[in-house]
Amino acid sequence: MNKWIMCLIGMLIFLFPVSLLAEEDSQETDSGTALEDIVVTATRLGETVAEVNANVTVLDEEMIRMSPAEDLGDLLAEENIGHITKYPGNDTSIGIRSFRTSATGNDLQGKVLILLNGRRAGTGNVAKIMTENIERIEIIRGPASVEYGSAAIGGVVNVITKQGRGAPGFYVKGSLGSFGYEKAAAGFSGEVNGFDFSGSFSRSIMDDYDTGDGERYDNTGYDEKENISLNFGYEFLPNHRVGLIYTAFDADYAGSPYYLSQNDPDDYVDNSNESIDFIYTGEVRGGLFSWKARYFVGEDEYDWHDPEFGLESETETDHEGAQAQMTWNPGRYALTAGMDWINYEIEQDYAPNETEYDNPSYFLLGKAKYFQNRLIITGGLRYDDYEVDVKEGQGGTEDDDNLSPKLGASWFVLDNLKLRGSYSQGFRMPSASELAGNYGEFIPYRGNPNLDPEESDTYEVGVDWYHRALNASLTYFYNDFEDKIETVPGEEGVTTWENLGEATVSGFEGSLSCHLGRLLKWHWKIRPYFNFTYLTEYEDDETGDDLKYTSDLLLTYGLSVSDNNGFAARISFAYTGKQDVEDWENYDWMTMTEPQVIEKGGFTVASLTVEKRVLQFRDLGEISLNAAVRNIFDKDYAYVKGYPMPGRSFEIGTEYRF
Numbered sequence: 001m002n003k004w005i006m007c008l009i010g011m012l013i014f015l016f017p018v019s020l021l022a023e024e025d026s027q028e029t030d031s032g033t034a035l036e037d038i039v040v041t042a043t044r045l046g047e048t049v050a051e052v053n054a055n056v057t058v059l060d061e062e063m064i065r066m067s068p069a070e071d072l073g074d075l076l077a078e079e080n081i082g083h084i085t086k087y088p089g090n091d092t093s094i095g096i097r098s099f100r101t102s103a104t105g106n107d108l109q110g111k112v113l114i115l116l117n118g119r120r121a122g123t124g125n126v127a128k129i130m131t132e133n134i135e136r137i138e139i140i141r142g143p144a145s146v147e148y149g150s151a152a153i154g155g156v157v158n159v160i161t162k163q164g165r166g167a168p169g170f171y172v173k174g175s176l177g178s179f180g181y182e183k184a185a186a187g188f189s190g191e192v193n194g195f196d197f198s199g200s201f202s203r204s205i206m207d208d209y210d211t212g213d214g215e216r217y218d219n220t221g222y223d224e225k226e227n228i229s230l231n232f233g234y235e236f237l238p239n240h241r242v243g244l245i246y247t248a249f250d251a252d253y254a255g256s257p258y259y260l261s262q263n264d265p266d267d268y269v270d271n272s273n274e275s276i277d278f279i280y281t282g283e284v285r286g287g288l289f290s291w292k293a294r295y296f297v298g299e300d301e302y303d304w305h306d307p308e309f310g311l312e313s314e315t316e317t318d319h320e321g322a323q324a325q326m327t328w329n330p331g332r333y334a335l336t337a338g339m340d341w342i343n344y345e346i347e348q349d350y351a352p353n354e355t356e357y358d359n360p361s362y363f364l365l366g367k368a369k370y371f372q373n374r375l376i377i378t379g380g381l382r383y384d385d386y387e388v389d390v391k392e393g394q395g396g397t398e399d400d401d402n403l404s405p406k407l408g409a410s411w412f413v414l415d416n417l418k419l420r421g422s423y424s425q426g427f428r429m430p431s432a433s434e435l436a437g438n439y440g441e442f443i444p445y446r447g448n449p450n451l452d453p454e455e456s457d458t459y460e461v462g463v464d465w466y467h468r469a470l471n472a473s474l475t476y477f478y479n480d481f482e483d484k485i486e487t488v489p490g491e492e493g494v495t496t497w498e499n500l501g502e503a504t505v506s507g508f509e510g511s512l513s514c515h516l517g518r519l520l521k522w523h524w525k526i527r528p529y530f531n532f533t534y535l536t537e538y539e540d541d542e543t544g545d546d547l548k549y550t551s552d553l554l555l556t557y558g559l560s561v562s563d564n565n566g567f568a569a570r571i572s573f574a575y576t577g578k579q580d581v582e583d584w585e586n587y588d589w590m591t592m593t594e595p596q597v598i599e600k601g602g603f604t605v606a607s608l609t610v611e612k613r614v615l616q617f618r619d620l621g622e623i624s625l626n627a628a629v630r631n632i633f634d635k636d637y638a639y640v641k642g643y644p645m646p647g648r649s650f651e652i653g654t655e656y657r658f
Helices: 002-015 060-064 072-078 432-436
Strands: 057-060 083-087 091-096 112-118 134-141 154-162 170-176 181-192 193-208 222-237 240-254 268-283 289-306 311-328 333-348 354-370 375-390 397-414 419-426 454-464 471-489 495-514 527-541 553-562 567-576 579-582 597-600 604-615 621-630 651-658
Touching: 060 134, 060 375, 072 083, 072 154, 072 289, 072 527, 072 604, 170 621, 181 651, 240 553, 375 432, 397 432
Parallel strands: 112 154
Antiparallel strands: 057 134, 083 091, 134 154, 170 181, 170 651, 181 193, 193 222, 222 240, 240 268, 268 289, 289 311, 311 333, 333 354, 354 375, 375 397, 397 419, 419 454, 454 471, 471 495, 495 527, 527 553, 553 567, 567 604, 579 597, 604 621, 621 651
């Protein structure tokens, strides 16, 4: 009932006559804020950072270029966006507000959603998304189920591919580094006569690495990683563009070494992710109506091999989907209506062998501005219909649905001081096994068709302050999570699933940065920064214990400098606090008792990158040198107990850009 009340209030606010709320001038004026004019597309409304009432982080192209990270997982770990779960080889998941992506399987199984250009990426393994040809990355913390449906509980990470602009150009670059690391990349970008184009290709290899303790960790390298990213478009009329985006990732023979203390030198993984999008965007003159339509199709593969015993496990996920939305924007109001459709077909060599997910959904998003744009109210509603089908003989067909609301407001107390607050709901639909499974001989499993979606209600308030040289933000959030789906023993030894778990997560998130060069009117760009997440509560409501694999404190801080003439450098530090974890490394499988819960200590990882233009030709481009040091202090650390990360490593490279 509370859900419907919130929805009704939100809709009434949008439809309420303006004259009853305030006496305003008929002419629209800007609020006069000094906020950066960065458009965030992950909200599906195309809002500027000034208008968004959620906690938003945008990693721009310069930040991505100055990071030594090769893939999205390393980049998010360096920026300490959330709780990282990283294994050697090619397996990384990201957590936000104690909720995580699912690194294996499809992205419906996770609770943080990864997007590629505003649609589901089809994977929760962020190590499969490389940083070449990326324009920016938008991280929105908190539920985004109204915008994107199931799994967007903790937040969304939206990866935006570069779109060609300006005169055509290209680049080639190569790098060499520690542990036999080699990388070569090439790319191009530009626009000509209405055609825009950008693309990149990269290939890298790496041998096994040494830990911070100087111990060789066998089977941690990979034979080859390849990545292709292409974005083509044609504007056939003003503000009417058709586009094609193609992305492909492939990793061959990525090591899967098990714990260092029980090092397995033979197991390996081959995995890949590939997709293609067809997009049409348009708007009428003046922008009163705008629209977007998309169709996409892709495939994700995960193949594990154990040569010693001749074992292997293969999972293939085919996904396709469509998006369509239209926005009416007369100025003071904006209303977006749309539909999404996503379908997953999964084949695996363990039961259930074949499953299908089908999920059409419909959403309505609105925004209203009052008091000369100083008060911005947003809201939305989404309905998801969900059907799963399990291969005949291992289950059946079941369906479910869900209604998700959200409501928020931003108030500019001053031109550069914003207060914001919101309520939003997130959910995760039950999987095919959980709803409709019927398989297993020695350990039989039976789905529960009466399961409800896992659900969270999140309330947050925040304040953002922007100056020409200073940016500061502070957010408090409270998350009430319930109906967690857990396995339980049923009658006659049959295992099933029920809605049992509940949790409460609350805390503060903050950021502070200063453009000292601008403040002191220096020629150089000098930017110190500091970000943190501090959880005041992360409790399992059933047991009263702290949630496992969750740190109460995450910090990231550092300094970036540039002389605006070809030299740039950046040093960053990322601290991950202690966690309570289950000690599976020392688990006694003969007893089959619960693993011991121990405390895993915190750690800080530092990295440094330097870039310098060394040659510049009038009409023939320029040559730059770059260098990076990862794990500067040779820290022996692990995101997952028993799987230590590489020790100090170096990288040097050169780039020619025309």
